Amino acid sequence: MGLITSNFLNLESVFQSILENSLDAVWAFDKEFKLIAFNSTFPSTYSLFFGKEFDETKSLLEAVNEEKYEKWKQYYVRALKERFKVGYEYKLNNRSLYYDLLFNPIIESDQIVGSSVTCKDVTNRKHLEKAIKDNREQLTETKEEKKEEANLLGKIQKELEVSRENEARLKRVIDELDSGFWEWNVEKDIMKFNSRYTEILGYNTDELCGGKEVWESLIHPEDKNKVLEKFKLNLDGSTSKFNSEHRLLAKSGEWIWVDECGIVTKSDENGNPLLVNGRISDITLKKNTIETLSELEDRFYHLADYLPFMIWMNDKQNKGLYFNKAWLDYRGASLDNEINNNWKDSIHPDDYDYWKSVSSDAFAKKEEFELEYRLKNSDGEYAWVLDHGIPRFLKSGAFIGFIGAAFDVSDRKILSNQLLESETKFNEITSVIGEGIFVENLKGETEFINPEFSRILGWEEKDLVGKKLHEVIHNLPNIENEDNHDCPLNRVLITGETYRISEDYFKHVNGELVPVSYVASPMLRNGEIIGAVxxxxDIRARKEYEAEIERFVEELQFSKDLVEENAKELVDLNRKLRDSEEKLRELNANKDKFFSIISHDLKSPFTSLLGFSEYLVEDLDDLTKDEIKEFAANIYKAGKNVFNLLENLLQWSRIQTGRICYSPTTFSLTELSESIIALYIVNATKKKVKLISEITDELNIFADKFMIDTVLRNLISNAIKFTKTGNEIRIQAVETESEYRISVxxxxxxxxxxxxxxxxxxxxHVTTKGTDQEKGTGLGLILCKEFVEKNGGKIWVESEVGKGSEFIFTISKKQSKISGQN
Known part of the structure; x- marks a missing residue:
């Protein structure tokens, strides 16, 4: 088992290696008598001394039985005060085992923080000493006695050889370690340095020769007084060892940070030091790392002080370490006060036990936590905060405390309470009003129904929550126009518009159809549809009243006052006469223009038809095939012009007589424009004119498809007619909030x-020939105007001589306006 250390003790690699290679048991403990370090020999010694399995989690005193408890407690308590050595005898199977225990305090920053114990097995030495003593008293001058003494001396010699081997082994270990070692002979004032020592500072071995003054000359001037003072205290016996971090001068002229420690290893009978040994470790990297970590820590604190929310941090003992500026400003307290705060007076009495329970449990389990509680602010008032804590761990996995962020959520709490109050009021209001109310989410699933809903339709909330309400109460196949997509209860979730339905049917739980009127409105959050209410x-009573009223009105209709009836009829007759007179004037003027167009525009193509056909009849035998083909083409063009003229005249006359009905539907303008381009692509190609549709996105509009098709065909046909060879025609469409704007x-x-x-x-009457002398009827744009106005829009042209024309028309998106046109 390797050397184990805690965060409490920072042993250098040199001592770790020495301890691991030592045959002696070595262990260290803190002020609470808890084990903080030990080498591989210690567990077996532990089991031998105390008769228990080694358990590093227990206090050292827990391992001691009652018989030996007081003695070991005295050892451990004394070891936290001074350095001392005691002999310890252990009985094992009637055989005595002897050990020397060396207790040595551990000092950090001039404070004793624990103690180390070195247990050296001296059983053989003790037995040899005892044997020598006993034998010297009993031996005679006989050969047998001399032989026994020789054997005893041989054993002693072997022990010395083992000791020398251990010493040589230790020397090899020291030479291979990464630390430099020195030895000072105080009497002769000779200081020796091993090769690693000189290597750390960049010197050759023979460059560092001499006494203590050589070593002192290497110490940085700013550190020298402090180092020599500590060294002197150790020589005087005031401290158990000399330990210092300081700078030494390297051969390169650089100052190298080292951790240097020394100890008096040999003294005379009066306690005066004779030999001092020490070692140094290069800690330049460590110092630089500490400096970097310090800078990072300063950056963290600086950044945390500029964060708009509160930051706190504590250590592994759950003691406060840091609170940022936002926290201190919120609390109106100093950092020292918060670090030492017990929080009982700072957290609301009603919340304190809950806060303590959650935070303590999270700390014990080293788990993330989040809770809300009331914290006293700088005004001395309790305000709600949301506190979120996260455990902190080192890379090695060691737990080192918590870091957390706290947010002032007082406003949110107020809003939450207001929302709760609002919901309560909503439930109270909806429970007493005489209207059935239900709420759906975006999927059409039921989230709420009020008591009146249950009274009218018989359904209970538990039977409907989570179900699609349309399928339960409104999926009525026997009712006309009940398409799922057209149903207002579904459409409101798609369009976000409000629908007012004066009469419809909802299904009762018993299957009965209940006549109702309803208003379906979307629920919006940040402009997004989240559901509908x-x-x-229930209009059953109204329907009965309406039936009664209708019957009553029918009876009254027959008994109206005859004078009133006649007066109304006269007023209507006069109005109709005035309207008829105006229409007759307009129709008469249009009739005159109509016949003028017929007499003028029909005469010319028919003249061409008669002339070319007569010429063909009379001179057919004399004409070449190309001449016949040319005459036939002219006859075809004249016939086509007559056909187009008659078709436009018929369309116009049908509009005037009201025989073309406005029939709006939803259709794709993108597809319509593409089909018209395909229709005219041949004509455009003949003139080498490009037809380009810039309606790239799918655009669905609600209008009379036949009328819009006629308008686009007329405009595209005219554009081809008046566009020169090699040019282009663009069809565009733009959607605004109130209309569609389409242009050619x-x-x-x-x-x-x-x-x-x-x-x-x-x-x-305006008609102009095209760039290839194509003829027009003069009625196409008039038809366009009629059809656009039927769809609630308007049409106009923007043009500049020599640069081209742009015909623009709009289609209203307002359903009421379109319905009015119908």
Whole structure:
């Protein structure tokens, strides 16, 4: 077993090696008589002396039986005061064993902190001495007696040889150790240094020769007085040994930090020292490490003082070591006061026992803890703090205390109490109001129902908590439009909008459908949907009243005053006449424009059709194949123009007569734009025009898909017509809070301002040929305007001659506005 040390004793490697190679038992203890170090020989000596198995966790006095207790206690108590040596006789099987016990106090910072014990087995020596003494008294001059004396002397010689071997062995160990050793012969004033000593300081062996003055000359001037004073006290016998950390001069001129100790190993009969032995260890690295650790400690304290929360630290005895500035400011106390605080007067009386129990238990188990308690602040008032402690361990695993952080949570406690009070009030209020209330989480699972819910629908809270409420009370396959996705109870969790439903049905626990009206509202936290709360009202009585009222109204309808009926009819008739007159004027003007367009725009393509077809009929035999193909292409273009014109005229007339209904649905604008691009890609390719959709994200809108499709097709067709070869057309869409903004942008010929003002008016017929002389009907943009307005939006154009045009239209996101248009 290797040498074991505690944090209390810091033995150097040199002494560890010597002790391990020693045949003597060596052990050390602290002021509480607890074992803090021992070598491999000690456990067997322990068992021999005390007849017990070695247990290093017990106090040394616990191992001593009653018979020997007082003697060993006197030894140990005296060893904490002075250095002394005693002989100890142990009886084993009627045979005496003899030991010399050398007790030597351990001194740190001029204070005795413990003692070491060296137990040397001198049994053989004692027996030899006794045998010599007995034999000298009894021996005669006979040959037999001389022979016995010779044998005795032979044994003594062997003992001396063993002693010399041990001495040589110890010398070899010393020479191989990392420490330097010296020996001072006081009488001759000769000081010798081993090779390791000179090696540490960088000298050759012959460079350090002489007396004590050689050694003194190596000591740093600032350390010399202190070192020599300690050395003198040891020589005088005032201290058991000389021990000092100081600087010695190396050959290189550097100052080397060393730990040097010495002891008087031989004295004359008057106690005057004759021989002093000592050793040094290079502790430069240790000193540098301590300095670095000190700097790191200062940095930690500096950083901790700037943290906005409270930091504390204690040692392994649970005694305070450190409190940061935030703690001291909070407490209005000094560091010394807090370190010595017993906390009974600082922690609220109602919390003290709980605090002490949790913290003491965590300390005993060396486990992390967290607790809340009330701590007295600088104003002398108790305020809530959250305290979190973590155990501290060295790299070796040794426990060295706790470090913790405390936070002032008074405001949070107030809010928590307010929340609890608010919840209590909420429960009290919801228990007495006449509305059924339930709360769902984001998954649609029930978290709360009030008593009125149970009264109306018969369900108990324990039967619903954790279940998806829609599936229990609202999954009604026999009711129209009860799609899970369209159900307001589910939609509120997706859209975050409030839904007010005037009439619906919830399922009673007995299966009955109960008519209700309800409001479903989202619950938001930091803008995120976390659930929904719904309040509903049983409208069975209202439904009965409404049925009665409806019957009553039907009866009243037949008995209304005839004059009132006639007056109302007259007012309505006059209003209708005025409306009809205005519409007739508008229709008459549109009719005139309509026929004007027909007479003008139909005449030209039909003239072309008749002219080309007549020429083909009369001169077919004289025409080449290419000429026939050219005539056929012209006839196709004229026919297509007639078809487009008739299609736009029919669409426009259907709008005017109200035969096109507004039918909004949710559809993907991204997919719609891609399908229209695919439709016109051939026309664009012919003109070497690029069609680019910049609607990259999936964009779903709620509008009449047919109308939006017609608008986009007209705008893209026009853009191709007025874009020159090699240019590009971009389709873009932007979503705002209230609308969708869609645009078709080209870098074509552009237009004048006066043309822009006429584009969307039926009374101003505007048609322009494209860059390849393509013809238009003049009605496409008018159709676009009608369709966009049907979807609650508006359309306009931004254009500059020679740079191109951008047609922009919007679609309203407001459902009420769209419904109004319908």
């Amino acid at each position: 719904t309040a509903f009202h 942008k080209d870098n074509g010929v552009g237009m004048e301002d006066e043309i822009k003002e006429k584009l969307f008016k039926i009374s101003e």
